[in-house]
Amino acid sequence: MTEADRRKLNKDAGFSLLELLIAVVILAIIVIPLLNLFLSSNRLNIKSRQTLRATTAAQDIMEGLKAYDIEEIKAQFDDPASGFYVIDSRMIKGKVEERYDLEVDPSGAAAPGLYVFGMKELNMQGSKFDAKIVVDGRRYMNPLNPDPSKPADDPANRAFNSAAMADARSIDKKNGTFVETDKIRQAVMENVFADGDMKTEIKAVLKASGVADADLDTKYDELRDPSNPNMVCYKNAGTFFDHVSRTIEVTLSDSSETDEDGRKKVAMEVTQTYVFDYNYDPVTDTGGHVVTTGNMGSGVMVKDMPCGNITRNVDAGTGDETINVNLFYYPLYGASTPDKIIIKNGSGADLNLLIAKQRYDKGNPADPDYLMDSKLMAEEQTYRADLAIQNGSGSPLAKDKFSLKTNLGLNLVGKQYLGGVPGSDIKVPTQLSVESQSLNQLDIFTLDGVRSPLGKAGTPGEITELIYDVEVSVYEEGAAAKDFPDEMRMVRIEGSTTN
Numbered sequence: 001m002t003e004a005d006r007r008k009l010n011k012d013a014g015f016s017l018l019e020l021l022i023a024v025v026i027l028a029i030i031v032i033p034l035l036n037l038f039l040s041s042n043r044l045n046i047k048s049r050q051t052l053r054a055t056t057a058a059q060d061i062m063e064g065l066k067a068y069d070i071e072e073i074k075a076q077f078d079d080p081a082s083g084f085y086v087i088d089s090r091m092i093k094g095k096v097e098e099r100y101d102l103e104v105d106p107s108g109a110a111a112p113g114l115y116v117f118g119m120k121e122l123n124m125q126g127s128k129f130d131a132k133i134v135v136d137g138r139r140y141m142n143p144l145n146p147d148p149s150k151p152a153d154d155p156a157n158r159a160f161n162s163a164a165m166a167d168a169r170s171i172d173k174k175n176g177t178f179v180e181t182d183k184i185r186q187a188v189m190e191n192v193f194a195d196g197d198m199k200t201e202i203k204a205v206l207k208a209s210g211v212a213d214a215d216l217d218t219k220y221d222e223l224r225d226p227s228n229p230n231m232v233c234y235k236n237a238g239t240f241f242d243h244v245s246r247t248i249e250v251t252l253s254d255s256s257e258t259d260e261d262g263r264k265k266v267a268m269e270v271t272q273t274y275v276f277d278y279n280y281d282p283v284t285d286t287g288g289h290v291v292t293t294g295n296m297g298s299g300v301m302v303k304d305m306p307c308g309n310i311t312r313n314v315d316a317g318t319g320d321e322t323i324n325v326n327l328f329y330y331p332l333y334g335a336s337t338p339d340k341i342i343i344k345n346g347s348g349a350d351l352n353l354l355i356a357k358q359r360y361d362k363g364n365p366a367d368p369d370y371l372m373d374s375k376l377m378a379e380e381q382t383y384r385a386d387l388a389i390q391n392g393s394g395s396p397l398a399k400d401k402f403s404l405k406t407n408l409g410l411n412l413v414g415k416q417y418l419g420g421v422p423g424s425d426i427k428v429p430t431q432l433s434v435e436s437q438s439l440n441q442l443d444i445f446t447l448d449g450v451r452s453p454l455g456k457a458g459t460p461g462e463i464t465e466l467i468y469d470v471e472v473s474v475y476e477e478g479a480a481a482k483d484f485p486d487e488m489r490m491v492r493i494e495g496s497t498t499n
Contacts, residue, residue: 094119097118114136133473248339269304322349353406357407373413380411404434405444469494471493
């Protein structure tokens with residue numbers, strides 16, 4: 001009987017040992033690479049999830065930074081217990097800290113314009129990370145020693161952004177602040193038409209221009225219609241009226257409210273007074289002449305508008321008191337006289353003043369006050385403001401009793417035109433005049449994150465940058481203790497306050 005015959009008779013016969021070994025080897029050759037592939041895929045999925053969580057954390061931090069200026073960010077890292085909002089503080093199991101570990105000078109002080117902050121054990125969806133934030137305003141700062149052989153945008157020159165505009169979000173909201181709004185402007189314009197004599201004068205001008213008697217009421221109402229782009233508004237007020245002028249008065253006086261140390265706070269009030277003239281004769285007091293501080297009918301007044309009670313800042317060493325006062329307003333283009341701004345300080349404290357003009361249209365062509373850049377450029381070139389900084393009795397406040405930050409002298413469409421002091425390289429805001437004060441002797445700072453040569457040296461810890469770059473990096477847990485090495489970085493995102 002052959003071997004084949006025996007196999008046919010024995011139905012339960014299995015593989016020989018050799019055959020089994022061959023099968024195992026073949027299976028191993030196939031399975032082991034697949035198993036490695038599965039393990040690699042699993043590791044990749046874990047890493048991808050970690051990277052996604054790290055990216056989400058970095059984006060959340062970046063979004064949180066948009067709501068604050070550098071000073072507010074620094075304050076949160078200095079004292080996170082009093083309120084930390086850059087990212088939900090409940091997500092930070094470790095701690096936040098202010099770091100000055102980059103580009104320090106030999107004394108160990110921070111590089112000017114550079115701020116570095118750290119977070120330990122940032123918890124995101126069950127994973128822990130460390131994070132580092134770099135806020136860098138140096139690229140926008142005027143160089144101490146510019147290199148004329150290199151272009152202005154070369155890092156060696158660190159050209160600043162002269163198109164910077166003041167932003168009400170960038171100020172200390174705990175202090176006195178007035179921000180002029182569209183609602184206030186509209187209330188003023190409505191009050192011009194509320195006067196009976198003015199209404200008569202306006203109709204007379206319309207009739208003289210050829211409008212039929214039967215159409216006078218209709219044409220007059222069109223002037224008051226906010227939906228009509230040809231209405232009398234701030235943009236064309238200077239051409240519609242013979243004379244337009246305005247005075248903004250800020251009054252500072254002792255408040256009945258006190259701080260926790262028993263010191264009286266300072267009450268801040270603002271009054272805006274407007275004068276609109278139609279063929280007005282001041283000798284005979286005839287013609288259209290309206291002096292207005294708002295419209296009672298609209299419920300908006302610009303007289304004695306309260307702006308809160310300001311807490312006095314007291315120097316622990318000298319006992320000197322200072323208060324911060326912020327004024328944001330719309331320039332009155334086409335006025336017959338410069339805008340008059342009066343600061344009356346009856347508080348006895350020194351003043352840190354911020355006075356900033358705002359742009360009307362915010363890029364909205366549907367706004368009646370909208371100005372194309374070319375028109376705005378022309379208006380800005382002729383705009384002027386007169387500033388009087390006085391004590392409570394109306395006398396000029398001594399120059400060593402106040403400092404001033406302003407964007408007067410910077411064009412709102414981004415063209416710088418600071419004027420120079422004869423015989424020197426000092427630049428001064430040509431749009432601004434200060435009563436009884438010489439501009440080249442005042443502590444005036446620009447609002448683009450750069451100190452004017454007029455400015456005195458900043459006090460320790462004072463932050464002036466309004467424009468800066470931001471870099472947010474998220475690292476593996478434990479990187480903060482190792483000074484954030486590159487090999488532990490998982491994700492980095494960059495941006496700036498302008499992008």
